[in-house]
Amino acid sequence: MIRELFSEAWWLDAVAPGHWHEAVVERGGRRQAELRYTVWRDRLGFTRLGVGPLSPRMGPLFDVDETKVHTGLARENELVAQLVAQLPRYDYLSFTFPARLLNWMPFHWLGFQQTTRYSYLIDKPADGELAWKSMSDVTRNIIRKAERTLQVDDGDASTLMRLAKLTFSRHGIRMRYNEGQLAAGVAAAHARNAGAVRLALDPDGRAHAGAFFVWDDERVYYLVGANDPDLRSSGASSLIIWNGIKLAGDLGLRFDFEGSMIEPIERFFRGFGGRPEPYLHVTNTSRRLAIALAARDAFQALTGRRPADRRGSRAPANARGDGTGS
Secondary structure (H helix, E strand, C coil): CCCCHHHCHHHHHHHCCCCEEEEEEEECCEEEEEEEEEEEECCCCCEEEECECCECCCCCEECCCCCCHHHHHHHHHHHHHHHHHCCCCCCEEEEECCCCCCCCHHHHHCCCEEEEEEEEEECCCCCHHHHHHCCCHHHHHHHHHHHHHCEEEECCHHHHHHHHHHHHHHHCCCCCCCHHHHHHHHHHHHHCCCEEEEEEECCCCCEEEEEEEEECCCEEEEEEEEECHHHHHHCHHHHHHHHHHHHHHHHCCEEECCCCCCHHHHHHHHCCCCEEEEEEEEEEECHHHHHHHHHHHHHHHHHCCCHHHHHCCCCCCCCCCCCCCC
8 A cells, every 4th residue: 555644644643643543445454445535523513524724635545456457446436435434423524535436436426516626736846956947937036035035944843933924914814734733743754754843044033934844755845835924025835845946955865845726826837837736625514514604695695794703704715724924
């Protein structure tokens, strides 16, 4: 089984302790399929199942020893049904699959819904000259400008969290992780040489932007990115990403921007010259939650305001949920 970092037990133990579980199918003492997931209960009492904080991509894994494609697919279809049958009761299920997992038909047959999303991927960051030339002129110029006044150094989770709070506040977005989860993820990744926090600092030691890069055997992921809104003109966010791309090149891995469907963020990522890569977002909603959502929509239609307006408005969640510096 090819397991991405976000489904590794040590990672989930760090960022979602006590909240992650797995469905497993074995045959002859050998694990043929697994689906790891997190379970959370929100303040309204609804149970949400799927990916968790700082774990943006999770999905089923298979180890099917079949020589023919059609028999292998048939077995995987059976295994999906068996994995789903093991899931606990939930009100909302949300999985964002790893990019290599493109067959969602067995989930469709079970009543799930699917939306295609996109990330950007740089396949050959080890070729630094090619990576540099593949960028837009605007992006290269911003990086050159930033390099004249800023230096990228290793950083810490607390500084990155401070920047992330500033970024989320600026965008009016609710954070999907807390300081403890970020600190635990950083510590766990550092302990296994699978992650690094980088900060762009000026001569006065001020952090203009930061990022948390994590990696597995195939990719470096731009998991968390943030900046100081008052210092955005320095180009620090672009400089930080360029540093991450060079890190991927040094490690001999691909660089994965981890995706966003927000137009300004997509435009920012596109400037770095990667190729778009589709990945699947699979969801399912219980009848109980569907009724509650219908009631909410009816309330909004009748009153012209959201039910949450009395407590303060809530912005829609960032597709990345990372406080990106764009």
